[in-house]
Amino acid sequence: MTGPIIAAKNLTKVFGRGHAQVRALKSVSLSLAGGKLTLLMGPSGSGKTTLLSILGCMLSPDAGEVCVCGISAKKAGPEQLAKIRRSYIGFVFQSYHLFPTLTAAENVQLALDVRGERARKARAKSRKLLARVGLEQKFTAFPRELSGGEQQRVAIARAIVANPSVILADEPTAALDGSNGRAIMTLLTEIAREQKSAVLVVTHDSRIMPFADRIIYIEDGSLTDEETGGARVYPIRKSASG
Amino acid sequence: MPLSLKLASRNLFHDRLRFLATLVGIVFSIVLVMAQMGLYLGFGRMVTTMIDHAPADLWIVSRGVKSFDDLSLLDADTGIKALAIAGVAHATPVIIGFSIWRMPSGEMTPVFVVGSDLGARGLQPWNLVEGKVEDLAAPDAVAVDRSYFETLGISGAGALAEIHGQQVRVAAVTDGIRSFATMPYVFSGLDRARSYLGLSPDKISHLLIQVGRGSDVERIRREIQKNIAGIDVLTPNEFRDRSRSFWLFGTGAGAALFSGALLSVIVGTVIVAQTLYSSTKDHLPEFATLRAIGCSNRYIYKVIRYQALLNAVIGFCIAGIVGAAMVRMTAKSALPIVLTPELVIGLFILTVVMCTAAAIVAIARVVRIDPVMVLTR
Numbered sequence: 001m002t003g004p005i006i007a008a009k010n011l012t013k014v015f016g017r018g019h020a021q022v023r024a025l026k027s028v029s030l031s032l033a034g035g036k037l038t039l040l041m042g043p044s045g046s047g048k049t050t051l052l053s054i055l056g057c058m059l060s061p062d063a064g065e066v067c068v069c070g071i072s073a074k075k076a077g078p079e080q081l082a083k084i085r086r087s088y089i090g091f092v093f094q095s096y097h098l099f100p101t102l103t104a105a106e107n108v109q110l111a112l113d114v115r116g117e118r119a120r121k122a123r124a125k126s127r128k129l130l131a132r133v134g135l136e137q138k139f140t141a142f143p144r145e146l147s148g149g150e151q152q153r154v155a156i157a158r159a160i161v162a163n164p165s166v167i168l169a170d171e172p173t174a175a176l177d178g179s180n181g182r183a184i185m186t187l188l189t190e191i192a193r194e195q196k197s198a199v200l201v202v203t204h205d206s207r208i209m210p211f212a213d214r215i216i217y218i219e220d221g222s223l224t225d226e227e228t229g230g231a232r233v234y235p236i237r238k239s240a241s242g
Numbered sequence: 243m244p245l246s247l248k249l250a251s252r253n254l255f256h257d258r259l260r261f262l263a264t265l266v267g268i269v270f271s272i273v274l275v276m277a278q279m280g281l282y283l284g285f286g287r288m289v290t291t292m293i294d295h296a297p298a299d300l301w302i303v304s305r306g307v308k309s310f311d312d313l314s315l316l317d318a319d320t321g322i323k324a325l326a327i328a329g330v331a332h333a334t335p336v337i338i339g340f341s342i343w344r345m346p347s348g349e350m351t352p353v354f355v356v357g358s359d360l361g362a363r364g365l366q367p368w369n370l371v372e373g374k375v376e377d378l379a380a381p382d383a384v385a386v387d388r389s390y391f392e393t394l395g396i397s398g399a400g401a402l403a404e405i406h407g408q409q410v411r412v413a414a415v416t417d418g419i420r421s422f423a424t425m426p427y428v429f430s431g432l433d434r435a436r437s438y439l440g441l442s443p444d445k446i447s448h449l450l451i452q453v454g455r456g457s458d459v460e461r462i463r464r465e466i467q468k469n470i471a472g473i474d475v476l477t478p479n480e481f482r483d484r485s486r487s488f489w490l491f492g493t494g495a496g497a498a499l500f501s502g503a504l505l506s507v508i509v510g511t512v513i514v515a516q517t518l519y520s521s522t523k524d525h526l527p528e529f530a531t532l533r534a535i536g537c538s539n540r541y542i543y544k545v546i547r548y549q550a551l552l553n554a555v556i557g558f559c560i561a562g563i564v565g566a567a568m569v570r571m572t573a574k575s576a577l578p579i580v581l582t583p584e585l586v587i588g589l590f591i592l593t594v595v596m597c598t599a600a601a602i603v604a605i606a607r608v609v610r611i612d613p614v615m616v617l618t619r
Contacts, residue, residue, distance in 0.1 A: 049617050058534060058613045079538060086536025097531040097616050101252030106245060113245040114537040122245075158535070170617050 003070070004031035005088075005165045005198040006055055011064035013050050013221075024050040025061065026221040032198035034165065037189050037211060040202045042218035048202045049170065051218065055200065056089055056168045057081040069165050086115055090159030090197075092169035092188075096151045098143040098158075104130055104150075105139040108157045115162055129157040133187060149180030153187065160191055167191065169201045173208055185211040246541060250548035253525055264517040268557030269564065271510020272593055276565040278503040279589070280579030282496060284572075287580055288422040289489045290482040292356065296365045298450035299459050301476045302333070302466065308492065309485035311354065311423075313339055315445045320470060324449060327465045329457035334363045335446035337432055339439035340425070344404040345395030353394075353405065353428045354421060357435020363452060367429040372399040373414030378431060383413035389574060390426035405438040422489075424576045451475075507596060514553060515600035522546060522604035526611060534613035542608055550601035551594065558593040562586070 013025040024047045032038055032055075042048050053059035054066060057073045058081070065074045068088045073081060085091075090111075098107045108126035113119070127139055133153040143151055152172060159167055169188060173181035185201075185208045192199040192213075201208070209215060217225035254261055287294075292310045293301070302324060304314035321333040337357040344350050358364035366375045367385040377383055384405070386394060396403060401412045405428065419427055428438075436443060453462050459477070466475045476484065490496030522529070529542055565581055572578045 053614045053617055056534075058617070082533065082536050082538055084536075085534070086538075089536070091534055091616075093531075093534075093616055097527065097534075099249065099528055099531070101256050102245075102249060106248065110245055110249070110532075111535055114532065114535065114541050119245065 005034050005069060006030075006032040006200075007067045008055060009065050011051070011054055011061045011066065013047075013054065013059070013061050024221050025054070027064070028218075028221070028223055029064075030055075030216065030223065032166065032200055034196040034198050035192055036213040037192045037199040037201065038214045038216060039209065039212040040200060040216050040218060041204055041206075041209075042224075043204065046218045047221040048204075048218055050221075052168055052170055052200070052202050055166075056091060057084045086162075088165045090162065090164035090167045092152070092155050092159045092167065092172045094171035094174050096143070096148075096155045096175075098151055098154055100143050103140050103142055104135060104146065104154045104157075107143070107154055108161050111158045111161050117162075125161055126157070129161045130154070133157045147180075148176050149183060152176060152180070152184050156184065156187055156191070160195065160197075163195060165197055167197050167199045169199065171203055171205070172201060173203065173205050178207065181205065181208060246544050247548050250545045251552055253521065253528075253545075254549050254552055257521065257524070260517055260521055264514060264553050265557050265560065267513030267517065268510055268553060268593065268597070269561045271506050271513065271596070272558060272561035272589060273564045273568075274506035275503045275510075275592065276561060276581065276585075276589055277568060277579060278499045278506065279585055280565070280569065280581050281577060282490065282499045282503075283580040283582060283585060284578045285422055285495065285499075286486045286490060288420065288577070289485050291419065292365060293478055293481050293485065295368050296336075296450055296478070297363060297452065298334075298478060299453045300451035300463055300466070301478065301481045302449035302451060302470070303447075303474050303476065303481070305472050305474050307474060307484075308488040310448075310481070311338060312488075313447070315441070315447060316449065316473065318444045318446050320446070320473065321449050323470050324451060324466055327462060327469060329453050329462040330451055330466070331454040331457075332363050332450075332452040334359045334361075334365075334450040334452075335432060336365050336448040336450060337435040337439065337441065337445075338447045339435075339441065341406050341428075341438045341440075343394055343426070343428070346401065346403060347395050349395055351393055351395075352425050354423075354425045355405070355428050355430065355435050355438050357430050357432045357438075358450075360431050363450065364432075365450065367414060367416045367419060367427075369417045369419065371415050371417045375414065377413040378429065380411070380413060381434075382409050382411045383430070384410045385414035385416055385429040386412055386426055387416045387419045389418070389420055393424075393426055406440060408434075408437060410438075418574075420576060422577060507592065511596045511600050514550070514597050515603045518546070518550060518553070518597075518600050518604045519607060521549070522607055526608075527616065529608050530611050530613050530615045533611055534616045539609065543605055546601050546604050546608065547598065550597040554590075554593045554597035557597075558590050561589075561593070 008030045011025050011028040015022045015024055040048055054061050068084055105126050108129055109122045112122035172184055188199050189211050215227045304316055307314050324330050324333040341355050342350050343353040360378050399412050399415050403410055421427055453459055463475045568579050569581050
């Protein structure tokens with residue numbers, strides 16, 4: 001695909017009514033290209049999660065449009081949005097959201113099962129992916145038997161097992177220590193490079209800035225700044241001009 | 243095993259206490275329905291036991307007779323009139339009625355006397371465990387069921403007692419011929435039954451009609467009905483239906499059994515619905531995660547339905563074991579619980595329907611789930 005994998009135009013989202021009304025996003029436009037890792041940074045309440053929800057087709061904007069791989073999510077119903085997520089998007093969550101009653105391999109396999117993939121093939125793929133994220137010894141471990149870092153790696157394996165065009169990660173390092181956080185970011189960077197996926201990481205963890213190809217800042221529902229840099233090599237500082 | 247089934251079963255077994263509570267609800271509900279319906283069948287079977295064992299193609303009874311044990315009488319010459327109709331091979335009279343049994347100790351108890359021709363065409367006692375039908379030809383011989391020995395104050399064959407002031411001797415003993423009214427049946431020949439009941443010789447209770455080989459039963463029935471006044475001519479099935487209908491619905495007994503069964507189903511459904519709903523509610527973040535990773539609603543419904551089905555199958559198996567024990571325990575009682583293959587299949591379907599209906603509440607909750615919740619937790 002030559003164009004942007006995700007293209008968002010003039011996204012506006014308002015929550016509440018009257019005096020309680022909050023404009024979470026104010027005409028935000030953004031596009032994400034394949035093979036790049038982008039950080040979305042901003043303070044709490046700035047609209048990061050709302051933007052991620054809309055880009056991930058979990059939430060519909062009040063105005064504006066999101067296209068994923070050329071498919072517009074505008075006017076799509078809940079089932080159509082689910083289909084877009086299933087077909088193009090992989091998610092990594094801050095608190096992993098693994099299924100406690102399933103093993104690591106089954107958690108990964110589940111992402112293929114919901115896509116209707118045959119069990120034997122899905123099992124083989126999920127084990128391969130777990131090996132890819134360094135968990136070849138943990139196929140049969142339940143989430144409670146894994147460390148935070150290992151659980152997040154299982155979540156990443158689940159997000160990428162169906163080879164999605166987009167990976168959206170919500171604070172993937174927030175619950176991890178420094179070395180586990182770096183390991184996770186290294187993994188996400190490699191995935192962006194190898195799978196040519198567009199990876200968007202929502203964070204306010206400045207320690208992971210060196211991994212970014214691009215950093216977007218959001219404040220009060222508007223994108224305020226943007227930087228590009230050499231991932232993993234040079235720390236990127238916020239510039240005044242963008 | 244499909245992963246969706248694995249997820250459903252692990253979610254179900256994960257919270258053992260709740261699972262146990264669900265099973266208890268299902269088992270109680272199904273066992274109650276089983277008991278009510280088993281009693282209904284047992285009652286129905288007892289009500290028609292004499293009709294089931296009579297060698298009749300047609301029954302002639304007084305007009306409007308409600309059941310086998312309805313004491314309306316016919317004129318004895320009805321048999322002669324019936325035999326005059328082409329195709330009627332045999333018309334065998336039966337006498338029934340209540341009398342008093344005086345025990346050797348002098349105590350008295352009511353009995354239900356059944357008198358008939360002791361040949362193959364009459365209503366003979368069956369399941370004989372002592373003596374033979376022919377033994378009943380002796381002047382004072384009667385047959386009783388061994389389950390009533392205590393009620394009748396006797397210890398077995400050869401015992402002496404009195405009916406209606408006449409000495410009787412137990413010449414044959416049956417097994418399992420019980421009356422739902424808990425009143426013992428006493429079998430004897432036709433004439434002696436009349437004297438035990440104090441009936442005149444020109445009266446009978448029913449006529450068993452046997453048609454000639456190859457005869458058209460329906461035509462003969464119409465002919466008898468047309469030519470003899472004041473009677474009903476019934477096929478065994480019609481007489482069974484009439485007897486069941488009277489005892490089960492005319493008396494309200496059936497309605498009580500059915501309403502008990504219905505209440506059990508409602509209680510069971512509510513219990514399963516409540517536990518499935520609370521289980522689903524506890525697993526909402528997981529269902530939201532499924533939704534977030536693009537899972538269709540159909541897949542989620544499948545997981546919930548699997549949970550409901552697992553509840554149904556496991557609950558039904560346990561209820562089946564309890565039911566089998568109830569059948570064994572009540573087999574020799576006045577009102578045994580009867581489980582037929584049809585009832586077992588029907589109860590399984592009912593259990594599945596009940597659990598599936600209960601799952602609708604849980605599904606209704608999941609339909610409203612917002613996948614965004616996985617980002618905010």
